[in-house]
Amino acid sequence: MSNNNIHISPPAGTIRTRADIFALEQGDWRDHMPGHTTFEVLRRAAQRHPQQTALRFVLRGEVDAPAISLSYQGLFARITQAANAFHRVGIAAGKAVALLLPNLPETHAALWGAQAAGIAAPINPMLEVDHIAAIVNATRAEALVTLAPVPDSDIWHKALAVVERCPTLRTVFMVDIDPYVEQAQRPALQRLRVSAPMPQREGVLLMPFGAALAQEAADRLASDRPAQPGDICAYFHTGGTTGLPKIAQHTHQNECFAAAMLPLLQPEHHIVLCGLPLFHVNGAIVTGLAAFSAGWEVVLLTPQGYRGAGVLPNFWQHVQRFGATSFSGVPTIFATLAAQPLNGADISTLRVAFCGAAPLSPEIARCFEEVAGVPLCEGYGLTEAACISTLQPAGLPRRAGSVGLRLPYQSLQPWKVGSDGRAIAPCIIGETGVIGLNGPNVFPGYLRERDNEGIWLAPGWFNTGDLGYLDADGFLHLTGRAKDLIIRGGHNIDPAMIEDALLRHPAIASVAAVGQPDLHAGEVPVAYVALKPGAAVSEDELLAAARERVPERAAIPVRIEILPHMPLTAVGKIAKAALRLTAVKHALGQLLAERGIAGALAVTATDDRGTVVQLTCAGADAVRASSLLAPFPYVVDVQPHTGAQP
Secondary structure: OOOOOOOOOOOOOOOOOHHHHHHHOOOOHHHHOOOOOHHHHHHHHHHHOOOOEEEEEEOOOOOOOOEEEEEHHHHHHHHHHHHHHHHHOOOOOOOEEEEEOOOOHHHHHHHHHHHHHOEEEEOOOOOOHHHHHHHHHHHOOOEEEEEOOOOOOOHHHHHHHHHHHOOOOOEEEEEOOHHHOOHHHHHHHHHHHHHOOOOOOOOOEEEEHHHHHHOOOOOOOOOOOOOOOOOEEEEEEOOOOOOOOOEEEEEHHHHHHHHHHHHHHOOOOOEEEEOOOOOOHHHHHHHHHHHHHOOOEEEEEOOOHHHOOOOOOOHHHHHHHHOOOEEEEOHHHHHHHHOOOOOOOOOOOOOEEEEOOOOOOHHHHHHHHHHHOOOEEEEEOOHHHOOOOEEOOOOOOOOOOOOOEEOOOOEEEEEEEOOOOOEEEEOOOOOOEEEEEEOOOOOOOEOOHHHHOOOEEEOOEEEEEEEEEEOOOOOEEEEEEHHHOEEEOOEEEOHHHHHHHHHOOOOEEEEEEEEEEEOOOEEEEEEEEEEOOOOOOOHHHHHHHHHHHOOOHHHOOOEEEEEOOOOEOOOOOEOHHHHHHHHHHHHHHHHHHHOOOOEEEEEEEEOOOEEEEEEEEEHHHHHHHHHHHOOOOOEEEEEEEOOOOO
C-alpha cells in the first residue's frame, strides 16, 4: 500500500515493467558498462563531471556541523594517489590491502585505490580483534589502512593488536581526522598521536596516509597495471560475528556491472545521504561506485553513519540542508524515522528511499511513507552478487510485499531443490522456492574453499538461501530465509507472520521471532521485542495480544521477552543469530533447572563446530546433564565442577 499523498512522476526511459527489461536485453550488457575496472569507471566519471561535487562529509551529526566537499576531479586524484602509495609499498595484482576505517573521504580513496593497485579488503571495525585478525590472515593482506588515535575510538588499539597477530602485514597507513576538526582542536589530536602506542613488530612500516598520498602522482597509475574485468578486486566479508565470516570475492566485472545497472533503474540525478558503513557492499557499491558512475553527489553523515550522535534525531534537517533526494537504509532505520517528527524541516527535495538487507514490515513502510511523503522502495541483494539484484522501479508506488524487478541481464529464479541442495526444477509463477541468481554480478566464490560447498544450485546459479516467488508481472516476493524458518513438529512457520502481527501493537518498536529448541516439537516460536520510548506493557499482556493477532495457532509465541535494546548487526539489521543463541540458552537452562541441575551455562556459535553448549556443573550431575542435552542438535561440552556450586 502506498501513501495516497505521494507524488509519483516516473522519469522518461525508466524501467518500470518486465517488458522494459526484455527490451533492454536485446542489446549486449557490455554496451552499458561504464568501464571494465572500477578505476576506469571512476576515471570516466571524473572526466565527465570534473568540477561537480562528488562527495560531502560532516564529522558530527549536528545540523550546523561544518561540511567539506570534494569534486569528482579531486576525489579521483586522491584515489589515484592512494593506488600509487599502495603500489610503492609492494601491493600488486592478487595482493590485498585491509581497511579498518569508519566512513571518511579517505575510506573511499583507500577502497578504490586498493582495487586499482591490487585487492581491497574492507573490515568492520566493530568486530572483536580475534575476528579482524582472522580476516586479515585469511586475505594475507600486506598493508593496513586504519584510523589514527582519536578520542572515544578503539580502532587504533585494535589495529595494533591485529598487527601483532598478522605476520603478512608489512605497512600500516594511519588516517588522521585533522582536516575535519577546528584548528583549535588539532594540537590535542597531535598530542594524542604522539603519546599513543605504536606498532612494535619488527619490519612494520608506519606511514601517515595523508603524507603518503601527497608524495604520489595524481594523474596516472605508477604501476601501469593492465587490470582485467575478471581480476579479483575486493574481499567483502559477510555479516557474521561468530567464527570467521565468509569472505566473498568480487571481480571488477561484478562491481562495474552493479555500477552500470543502478543508473538504468534510477536515471535521475540524485543527492544521496550515506549512513550505511563503507565496509558493507551497500555503502560501498550503491552509495559509492554506482552513485559516482551516475554522477550523483554523496553525503557521508559522520564517520559512524546512522550510529553517529545526532544523525537520526536531526535526519530530516540533514535532508533539508543538503537537498537530499534519496537515501538507503535497513528496516530498523525506517522504524526510527517513522517515529521522528519533521519539526518544520522542508524535505520537499526527497524523492525516494530505498530499503534492503532484511524483510520490511508493511506497518513500518506505511508509517514511514506517512511521515516522509515519498515511496519507500524495497530492493534485494547480497554481498555475493555485488549488492543489487532487484529493485522497485523508480517513480512507481510500492508494490506491497515485493522487493521489485530483477536487474536487466541478471537471471533470477526460484527453484525446487532436492535433498542434496541442487536445483530440481524452476518454480512456476506464484510458487515459493529457493532463490537462485545467475549473471555478471554473481561472484566467483568465497575465498576459503570449504565455504563453497553447496553454494551452487546448478552451474552458475548461486543459492541465496532465501525463499520467495515471482508474481505474474515478474516482481519478486520474499517469503523468508531458509535458516530463519521455525520448524515446529515438521510445520514451517514464517517468522514474519509473528513479527508483522506484533508490530501492530502500539507499544512495540521492533520485534524478532526465532525458533527455540524443544524436545518434543523440535522448535517452538518465541519473540523478542523492544518497546517504544515511554511505553509500558508486560510480557503477559503482549502474549495475550499475540494470541489475538497472530493468524496461525501454531505460530503464536510460547514466550515473549522484552529487551532493553534489540541487538543489531553493524549495518543495523536485527541480529537474529544472537537471539537464536539466547533462545537456546533460555530453553536449556530452564530444562536443567527443572531437573535440579545447577551450573554455569554458555552457548556460543563457532565457525567450525556450529552451536556449542558448554556446561560446568557438580560432578554428580555431569552424567545426567550430558544425557539430558544429548538429543539436541548441538555440540555439548559438560565439565564437572568439584568445588562450590556456581
